[in-house]
Amino acid sequence: MLQIKQICKEYRTGSLVQKALDHVDLSFRDSEFVAILGPSGSGKTTLLNIIGGLDRYDSGDLIINGVSTKKYTDRDWDTYRNHTIGFIFQSYNLIPHQTILSNVELTLTVSGVSRAERRKRAVAALEEVGLGKHLHKLPSQLSGGQMQRVAIARALVNDPDVLLAD
Numbered sequence: 001m002l003q004i005k006q007i008c009k010e011y012r013t014g015s016l017v018q019k020a021l022d023h024v025d026l027s028f029r030d031s032e033f034v035a036i037l038g039p040s041g042s043g044k045t046t047l048l049n050i051i052g053g054l055d056r057y058d059s060g061d062l063i064i065n066g067v068s069t070k071k072y073t074d075r076d077w078d079t080y081r082n083h084t085i086g087f088i089f090q091s092y093n094l095i096p097h098q099t100i101l102s103n104v105e106l107t108l109t110v111s112g113v114s115r116a117e118r119r120k121r122a123v124a125a126l127e128e129v130g131l132g133k134h135l136h137k138l139p140s141q142l143s144g145g146q147m148q149r150v151a152i153a154r155a156l157v158n159d160p161d162v163l164l165a166d
């Protein structure tokens with residue numbers, strides 16, 4: 001369902017040019033479980049950000065369900081991120097001043113789900129990861145593993161086709 005063809009991505013900071021992805025080719029089928037291994041700084045997060053539509057490639061192509069993303073508009077990327085992808089960030093990226101329930105509900109706000117349905121699905125997702133008793137806590141009131149599970153619940157609540165876990 002996803003194909004990566006000859007993807008390149010560089011970061012420029014002042015005079016330093018860092019090649020993060022150098023002509024990467026990869027294909028993912030439906031229902032496939034893939035682990036990407038590599039040393040720290042080798043480009044794993046960069047690759048996942050590109051697959052998840054959070055960052056753009058410099059050259060090459062990402063083909064989603066047979067369609068090239070070279071001509072994707074911002075709106076196409078928004079739809080893809082909101083409906084196809086669930087993303088678990090390496091550093092969780094939870095909103096610190098909101099309860100974990102609100103953190104998970106927020107994903108569904110962007111997807112246009114009704115308030116009652118949002119609440120129901122967010123509670124179910126948090127219960128699924130074993131956090132049913134902690135719904136009204138702030139992220140800072142949780143353990144590291146619990147925060148990580150909030151991030152997992154948030155990525156699953158939309159029932160995405162693709163789950164990216166950094």
Ligand SMILES: Nc1ncnc2c1ncn2[C@@H]1O[C@H](COP(=O)(O)OP(=O)(O)OP(=O)(O)O)[C@@H](O)[C@H]1O
Pocket residue numbers: 011012013018019020038039040041042043044045046047090
């Ligand atoms: N926003 C950025 N600006 C400049 N350089 C960056 C940026 N993000 C990443 N890099 C550089 O690109 C390279 C790849 O980084 P990336 O975060 O993809 O690595 P990683 O494989 O996820 O590492 P880790 O296992 O430590 O999470 C690194 O050398 C990093 O310093």
Ligand SMILES: [Mg+2]
Pocket residue numbers: 044045046090166
């Ligand atoms: Mg990383």
